Amino acid sequence: MLKYLLSSVAERHLLEAVHEELYASNLYKHISNQCQRLGLFGAAKFFKNESKEELKxxxxxxxxINDRGGVAEIPEIMRANADVRGLEDALKASYEAECNLERKYAEWYSTLHPVDPVTAQFLLQFLELQRRSVGEIGDLLSRLKLIEGDRAAILLMDKELGE
Ligand SMILES: [Fe+2]
Structure with a gap:
């Protein structure tokens, strides 16, 4: 007989994480669509790929959750509606989202570490993923700051994002 191995607090945080990752995937779809509309085709491709990563x-x-005897139900997903009028808005929306999620994973990890070390250990990989995403998007924002509105340079950066 299979056991149910998640505490109620672990279950709650994991289901919150499920919501956050699905929301992030939708947010990146939204940002990608906005970039496409603005003619930022490289950024559109970049964010479409980010959307796929969030689904992973x-x-x-x-x-x-399945390994621990549960089922990840699909929650109602919050609407994704970042206002994107250029590459800076797109990157800032992404940076905010990744920083927020890093903070949430850190909280969940800290809560679970003393009571459910197995789930806490599992969550460590998400802290690493968030750290990398925050770093990557932060680097892109720094690069964009160097450009300071130069349209030709923005087009070049957009092209790089699509490669
Ligand atoms: Fe993610």
């Missing part, structure tokens, strides 16, 4: 993160969570 979702799947890691769903598989873990």
């Amino acid at each position: 993160h979702y799947q890691l969570l769903a598989d873990y």
